[in-house]
Amino acid sequence: MEHELQQWLDEAMQGKEESFCRLVDHYQNGVYNLCYRMLGNRHEAEDAAQESFWRAYRNLHRYDPSRSFQTWLLSIASHYCIDQQRKRRMTLIAIDEPFEETFGSNSPTPEHVYSNNEQSSQMEELINTLKPTDRAALVLRYWHQMSEKEIADTLSLSVSAVKSRLFRARKELAEKMETRREEYELHERETYEPQKI
């Protein structure tokens, strides 16, 4: 497999379109998942993933073969999604009020959202509220199992910037977690045992 991928990559870099499409087939899930976790919507994720592969195809001559191709693809996709998120946030802020008034009553109630009742869907809702770059760092950390160094390479940040973004994202998520009274009291009685992460 490794060997095959390398061969497709070499051929794609020499301009063979068919080989690049093979690479697309192989890496689609990773890129799509990142886009989906970043944008939270299947339709936009499809467009973003397609666009990311197109950008990779156009800029293949800039790819540095000493880096991992997967990381390079994810880097293109995360930069694109961060941009999209920023644009979307700007328009959302601009139309915030009429949006609330018109659709506020139709928006799903929390019960409805959580009745899909995977906890992961609650997590999706929470992740939605993070700043784009913080969100990207968190997605790469927990969905793509990247180290802080890899996240730094992917997002073109320093390792310490990644650390502080992950910290901020975790804090925001934690603070939004609802805690029930009884859990809280139980926890109070327990001796604190730090968890494995």
Add this chain to the structure above:
Amino acid sequence: MNSMKGKPMNHKKFEQMILTPEALTSEEREELARHIATCESCRKLSLQWQKASRMLNKPLPMAAPAPGFSARFAHSIEKRKEAEQQKQVRRFITILLVSLLSAALIFAVTYYSTNSLETIIKDTANASAQMLFLWESLKAIISTVTGFLPTVLLIPFLLTAASAMLTLTLLWLVSIWKLTLQKETVL
């Protein structure tokens, strides 16, 4: 912060420890446990983070695209290439147009500031006559060339002709305007 018995700095440090527990030494763990026993807000944060991290660390579903993703990509390549080409052509035309127009403008301004009105009118008349003559041959050239040249290549050609016409019109207009001004001062 005030609930921290006057130690806000330490409190910040413990938040850091709660949210990045992977880097803690066993002494730090004990220190954190002691703090949490006395600090309500850190205890709350710790509980909340444990919940959140449990959710994050559960094997999370990887989202997959609808079947046929790479085929859709392969199909879109041609369209995307075309769109990109069109974009480049548009950019090229815009640049060409802007530079031709500014060249015409610069020419007109220097020409007017260095020549007398009579020479200007005479020259403009001559140039117009030549232009009319050229136009006929230009049309002949275009009609033969359109057969085998792509339209894209004709565009710069036509633009040059158009901006020459524009310059001439401009010259005529300014001449007429200057003439009326002169008459008014004479009267």
